Every structure is written in C-alpha cells, then in structure tokens.
Amino acid sequence: MGVPVLEFRQVSKGFGGLMALYDLNFSLMEAEILGLIGPNGAGKTTAINLASGLIKPQSGQIFLAGEDITGLPPWRIASLGLARSFQHLEILEDFSVLENVMVGLHRRGQAGFLAALFRLPGAVREEKKLREEALAVLEALGLKSLAFKIAGTLPYGLQRQVVLARAWASRPRVILLDEPAAGLNAAEKKQLIRNIRHIQSAGCAVLLVEHDMALVMEVCERLLVLNHGRLIAQGPPREIQRHPEVVKAYLG
Numbered sequence: 001m002g003v004p005v006l007e008f009r010q011v012s013k014g015f016g017g018l019m020a021l022y023d024l025n026f027s028l029m030e031a032e033i034l035g036l037i038g039p040n041g042a043g044k045t046t047a048i049n050l051a052s053g054l055i056k057p058q059s060g061q062i063f064l065a066g067e068d069i070t071g072l073p074p075w076r077i078a079s080l081g082l083a084r085s086f087q088h089l090e091i092l093e094d095f096s097v098l099e100n101v102m103v104g105l106h107r108r109g110q111a112g113f114l115a116a117l118f119r120l121p122g123a124v125r126e127e128k129k130l131r132e133e134a135l136a137v138l139e140a141l142g143l144k145s146l147a148f149k150i151a152g153t154l155p156y157g158l159q160r161q162v163v164l165a166r167a168w169a170s171r172p173r174v175i176l177l178d179e180p181a182a183g184l185n186a187a188e189k190k191q192l193i194r195n196i197r198h199i200q201s202a203g204c205a206v207l208l209v210e211h212d213m214a215l216v217m218e219v220c221e222r223l224l225v226l227n228h229g230r231l232i233a234q235g236p237p238r239e240i241q242r243h244p245e246v247v248k249a250y251l252g
C-alpha cells in the first residue's frame with residue numbers, strides 16, 4: 001500500500017487514573033478511507049483529539065506526512081494539512097453557508113488582517129477569490145444551492161454537511177471526521193458517502209470515527225477497532241465483521 005500520511009507510534013494517553021489509549025500504533029495511508037470504530041468510551045475521540053493537537057500524548061509519537069507533530073499546538077498541526085470535524089457542531093449560525101466555508105479557506109489568505117479591515121484593493125481581490133473558491137467547494141460537494149442561506153436556519157443534517165465543506169475547504173491532506181453521520185437521514189447519509197469519496201478522490205486521507213456500522217462498512221477500505229483504549233483488530237470490513245474479539249467487544 002502507499003505512503004502513511006498520519007502515523008501513531010505507541011501512543012498512550014491517560015486521564016487521571018484511567019488509560020483512555022494504550023500503546024496505539026496505526027498508519028493512515030495517502031488517500032485511504034480508514035474507519036476507527038469501537039464501543040462507547042473505547043478511546044476513538046481521544047485518538048482524534050491527540051492527532052489534531054487538542055490534547056497531548058503521555059508517551060509515543062505522532063507523525064503527519066513524515067513530520068513529527070507530537071505536542072504541537074492545534075493551529076500548527078492544521079497549517080501542516082490536518083483538518084477535523086467535531087462530534088458537536090461548531091458552525092457560525094448567523095453567517096451564510098458561503099461565509100462558513102470561507103472561514104475554512106482563510107488560513108490560505110495572503111492580504112492580511114489590516115488590508116481586509118480597510119478594504120484595500122488587494123484584500124478586495126482576495127475576498128472575491130475566496131468567495132469563488134468557497135463556491136467551487138460547495139459545488140463539488142453538491143451544496144451550491146445553499147450558499148446564501150443562513151447556516152443556523154438549515155436543518156441539522158445540512159449543517160453537518162457545511163461543517164464538512166468548511167474542513168475540506170482548507171485542502172488538507174488528512175481529514176478526521178468524528179461521527180459525521182450522527183442524526184442524518186438516509187438521503188443525507190448517501191450524500192455524506194458521496195462527499196467522503198469525493199474528498200478521497202482528490203487525494204486526501206480520511207479517518208472516520210462512526211457508530212453507523214452500515215455506513216462504515218460501505219465507505220471504509222480498512223477498519224481499526226478499539227476497545228478500552230486498546231487496538232483489538234484491524235483489517236478489511238468483511239473480516240472485521242466476523243472477528244471474534246470484535247464480536248465479543250460489541251456484545252458486551
């Protein structure tokens with residue numbers, strides 16, 4: 001298989017006396033869709049929080065495209081090409097969908113804050129460019145018709161798609177999705193699957209934390225299974241489905 005873009009090497013993390021992750025080793029390959037599953041409290045969100053720098057590992061190392069990012073702050077990790085969504089929405093409710101996506105593009109802006117404030121010609125040109133790029137992102141994800149709607153007025157399922165579009169707008173090499181299908185209806189899940197595949201086809205790797213097993217089985221090429229902070233299995237979805245340890249973990 002290809003080149004690893006995100007790599008955990010013996011990563012451990014405890015909270016107080018509890019080990020949330022124990023010696024976790026895995027690689028997410030270039031343009032791979034990798035599922036991270038496991039029962040509640042298994043350590044999935046902890047893994048995403050570690051990769052994106054919201055929390056720091058107790059031991060072990062994390063690499064992004066070969067660069068050691070262990071302990072770097074979240075904004076540095078983001079600028080190196082890692083984007084994420086959260087389990088709970090973090091949308092700008094009073095702004096349009098387009099503006100929400102422009103926030104995702106902004107880290108690539110050149111003109112700077114003062115130029116934007118005084119609407120200098122460079123900044124005006126740049127804003128126009130950002131708008132066009134944000135529209136292109138929305139179009140690619142099938143969301144262009146929502147561009148001028150106020151994000152907070154949209155149904156929940158569509159708000160989740162906006163969050164995905166914003167994360168994707170920064171053109172990351174890795175995107176971490178924390179339960180993107182939660183609360184979506186069947187049609188919205190179909191669109192989510194399409195969009196995840198679109199992101200992959202553009203060369204981005206996706207780490208998907210998700211409880212919806214049907215969706216995980218359909219979209220992921222490989223699965224990692226955590227239970228009580230330990231990696232208990234990894235492999236193609238069909239093998240994982242009948243892996244005895246996995247069946248035992250899920251049945252309780």
Ligand SMILES: Nc1ncnc2c1ncn2[C@@H]1O[C@H](COP(=O)(O)OP(=O)(O)OP(=O)(O)O)[C@@H](O)[C@H]1O
Nearest residue numbers: 015018019020038039040041042043044045046047
């Ligand atoms: N900030 C924290 N402080 C203390 N304990 C925490 C913290 N974050 C997570 N934990 C604990 O670490 C363990 C793993 O939690 P985590 O949220 O990573 O699990 P999860 O697999 O994402 O679960 P879920 O599917 O329910 O979201 C749990 O026992 C949880 O209570």
